[in-house]
Amino acid sequence: MTDAKPILRLDGIVKTFPGVRALDGVSFSVMPGEVHALMGENGAGKSTLMKVLGGIHQPDEGAIYMGDDRVVMAGPLEAKAKGIVFIHQELSLAEELSVAENIYLGELPRKSFGRVDWTTLTDKTNAILKKLNVGFDANTLVGDLSIANQQMVEIARALTVDAKAVIFDEPTASLTDAEKSVLFDVISDLQADGVGIIYISHRMEEIFKITDRITVLRDGQYQGTVNTRETNEESVTQLMIGRKLDLTRNASHHEIGDVALEVRNLSCGKLYKDISFEVRRGEVVGFYGLVGAGRTEIAETLFGLRDPSAGQIFLDGQEVRISSPADAITRGISLVPEDRKGQGLVLGMNCRDNMTLPQVDDLKAGPFVAEGAEIAIFDQYRDQLDIRTPSWRQQVGNLSGGNQQKIVIGKWLSMHPSLLIVDEPTRGIDVGSKSEIHKLLRALAAKGYAVMVISSEMPEVLHVSDRIVAMYSGRIMRTFTSDEVTEDNLIQAISGIKADQAA
Amino acid sequence: MATVSKQQIGSVLAKQGILIAFAVFIVAFTFANSKFLTVDNVFSVVRSSAILGVMALGVTFVVISGNLDLSVGSMMSFSTIVVLDLHDKIGPFLAIPAMFAMTLALGALIGFLVGYLKLNSLIVTLGMLSAIHGLTLTYSGGKNMDIADKEGTWFSVFGQGSALGIPVPILIFLLLAAFLGLVLSKTPFGRKVYAVGGNGTAATFSGIRRARTVFFCYIISSACVATAGLIQASRSLGSQNTVGQGLELEVLAAVILGGASLMGGSGTIFKTVIGVLILGFIQNGLLLLGLQFYVQFVVTWIIIILAVWLDIAAKRGKLMSPIA
Amino acid sequence: ASHSETMKIGITQNNVGVDSYQTTYEQAFIAAAEANDMVETVVLDAGGDVARQIAQMEDLIQQDVDAIIIWPTNGEAVIPAVRKASQADIPVIVTNSNIAEQGQDFIASFSGPDNITQGSRSAEIMCDKFKEMGIESEARVVQISGQPGYTTAIERAKGFEDRLPEVCPDVTLVETQPGDWNREKSQQVMEAFLVKYDDIDGVYAGDDNMGVGALNAAKAAGRDGIIFVGATNFSVGYEAMEAGDYWGSIYQSPVDDAEAALQTAIDVLEGKEVPKLNYFDTPKITQENMSEFSKPVF
């Protein structure tokens, strides 16, 4: 493999946006049959580099070569025609169309009179879906699918054409383990066919499991390329963030206080049934389960976004009816939602205004918003969460995915809630910041907050939680304390196997 | 640092694209007709734009919140007719608040339908356009409405008076613009309007009461319409049922010309004022040049598109759209 | 058909609600029909839309009414629909503004004002006044016409423009702009005229609503001595004449208009001889003779 020529080579790529030098002379290449990881902190320029390759952005300087030829990717169409498939970090699907139409978007098979050849389309799609081992068919509407399944539709696009290179930009951010292993199978099939794969992820274990080489970017600059086999997590992290990272489990113990939240026999239609649990001050409770287990819906109910069909909610021992998010906020609840673009941010607004949105009524100087106080809040959380943005004036939509997520987290932390619910808090966040956030969650608990963490990442739940609630299909299967939980019994619980049935 | 200065120029252009278009346009007309930039003419344009302008201020709120208001023209006819009718019946002191109350009630109805019932604003306000017109016709019996004693009423002050040498309609327009400009850019409510228009779901998730915010945008809009109706009624002391007919699209054109996006979440009061003035000066400038009204149509078309194009081209830093 | 019992008469109007003339016409028509036991009416409004008017004609034919009265939105476009009615043996009476030559064979009668004559009369009123003031050799006039495209607007403008040079050859018509039958629009147009022309002696407006709009503009600009002449004397115009601000107009009553149309239809159905062109008189009204006329109700 070392003698082979790269299929694809980027040379000295420079790309600037107003106020940001996103790429500063980056070079990068992919061999046939290689899985090449691209790593770096949030905002390091990974997605931008790939967008240059995919023809979505034009580089200010630098060149792209395929084999020996210099090529210009004038647009996505050209890139696609040259055999480059791009699986985007943000879902890029038409929700009102069927799975088949989405997978073959832009290249629907044709018959005479410009008609769509539905038979071919359905057959080809179903063949791909079978390979991916998913539970839906070609004619399902994409809008009816869960986020994870929508991600699988994106991934299916990689299999439609004779690709020379496939770019996966954080494909696993919303996938569960089962789907992940399907994805890895797909990748190794492509690899066997001599396709070059570029793989972007913040999850170290995946990187070390499937990639051959790792290229690291920092602040838009090339840091180096290493063979995966010859390195380890620690040195990659150091390359990425320029320092060592403390990855030990947070063993800090503090006093657990009174019950802050108690939920009794809560149900919401078919979404979840008969849910009972409690969260104490100073405690972090993790919620773990497969996608569709109903965890998000519980969080939404507690935040006043859904009306429960039965059951009771107690805050500090007082039964409450939470009628709206505004109501929830006045009761001291914060929710970091699962979908940052749709639910978390107003993309066209600047960073500061997004961050202070829930408390804009409270930050007043006379009748006006106290902008100075807002900037102070923004500055505090920018420093604490290491948010990379040229200024608070930047539109949130221009931030990198991970930095957007940090704005959402900052927004809710700045509310100083007594009950903090975070739903997939570190989706798309780099390792350095992730461990910062984990530390932060522990520190908040130590300060007396009650914290609920919903996550589909087992290491994360294991890492931060004092107790773990395992859910399956709208029901709580079992609640573990941090002493009794193991990876095995947790997996059993979320797969629907009752504790007493287990071996 | 050539790139930086280019970028700076670019960002100045991006912010002030519409202003520059406005300036270019004024200079061009001034050369074409020496009467154009005289105090009399400027006052005349601003005064006759004031009615449209006051309405556009309110519609700016609605548009930023991500909705439309096509009922303003028909609602303005309603307020004008009502206040004229009541003037002779109960006297101006009571007529004005009564008219405001009725107009605000209509605004509240629309706000309720669009905000709380979440019905599509285009269709709701289109429906209200027709329904309010029917209401006005029923109210007036289809007749023109005139104040009996035109000379002896102080009511004419809103449309015909002047203070400090400035015509009152212009004062009302500018004061209202300043006030609403502050509300929109500086108060929590204004912030919420942007948030709701930018991403309603995210705004809800941030504890903003979206329905209430939208509701108040329509209340503001109808209050502006009532003010416009007051100026209108006072200006001519008599009116037809159709006085505001067709204004909805002109108002919308002014708001959009000012750079507000129909998708919601962007736009400012200041820019709307510029949009209103551009429309007013186009109409007046072409009239002064003695062009046929249909030439004005064509020129207005070209100017609207050029102005908006320049504005967004400056924002993206490229003249042509990147759409493949 | 035998007309021993009630007559069913359908009417499709141009655009009710656009001004008080048409509304008053509609009300007068309904009142006149209700006063007559022998008559039942279907009253429709085309909202200014030809397509809707033609559809209404078809509906009336389909409902098998005894006679149709039409106030055309377009004097030519409705001809085929009128032909259909006449083919179905339903007599058609055209009201207010006539249909074109080609359609005359298909109608029983036209009843309404003569808009061209009205235009000429306005020109005469204006000219006479200029002569009285002694400025007929140099006076300058602007015209504010009705809604572009409407027969009434076109005919009045034509009558005025043709007649003025005949009676006052040295008066110049400097510019014409439409005021859309709208007082406010007319006011705006006049404001621009006033800035543009330092010397305006007369304003001809296609109706009094617009005339009064122009008058308001002149008053606001403090320009005195302009002679305002309109048409269709509305009550605002009448009042302005009383106040001495507004010189003259054409007296035209929508009630007469409506009653004449209904009566023509009844006469046709009763088999009476009716003239093909049934104009009702629309006299000149000026500050001098206005006491002979009652104040318009609309």
Place this chain on the structure above:
Amino acid sequence: MQPGALSKALKSGAIWGFIVLELIFFSVAGSYMSLSDTAFMDWENMLLLLKQSAPIGIIAMGMTIVMVNGNIDLSVGATYAIAAIVLLDSMTWPIFAGLGDWVIPVAWLLALTVGTALGALNGLIVWKTGVDAFIVTLGSMLGYRGIVFMFNGENPTSHLNWTLVDLAEAEFLGLATASWFLLAVTGVVWFLMTRTVHGRNAYAIGDNRDAAVNAGIRVGPHMMINFAIIGFLAALSAVVFYSESGSVNPNDGQLYELWVITAVVLGGTKITGGAGSVIGTFGGVIAIQLLRKGLGHIGADTSTVNLVIGLILIAVLFLDRQLNVKGKEELKV
């Protein structure tokens, strides 16, 4: 049946349910309030309904395409008027004098070409400048209307050709020419939107423009073609209608855009694009025409008609929404 299929059927059925309601109401009310002896639901009357729906209906089909595509066209009324002028005026041009009645197809072709070109011009501007279609067509609504007036000032343009009128008034298998055109256009556009690559791409672009761009769909040309189609259909509507009436006022077609959009939205097309059906639009057009016709039938006066049409629009929207709420557990956003 897939989950959600029932609610979807109900949703697309809302407009038809509303039509049935209208029919029942006007039949019952008509038998008391109308002086006509013929019933409202008379077969002939229903055929007339279809014919009278044609002018708005044909344009509405084009609007469906453009709105599904994520745009809107406010200039259709003006395009309609221009096409009508070209149709009627060209028949009198000296160069065609020798053609006799063969001038008719030539005039049709000219009118359709002009309509298509005006539509394409809108599309080109939207494509190349990136200015929102609402603004572009709001502008050309004015500009095109200005062009209308340039033809013949404020005068109507007329040419009554009785051969043409007879052709337009002809009936084939009991249906008027206009009805056939409406049905044919509905069929063709339905085929275009559900069966062809172009149609499916239009949905994709309207649904998620970035996704379409990323997938390499040429968004610009697609939009331009769709604007050309609506221009063509606006001209076709004019051709069908003015062949029969023979004269066009310069302000004809004003407010058509609002009626057309109303029909399309009532028919279930999303204003933001990406979803909508041609059959639904057909229902929307029929519903509106029925409402106008029915109100005339029961003798409502102008102010009532305005009031009722407005309120009914809102009521339909409200009903449609009620049918679409998923249940109590729905997310409250």
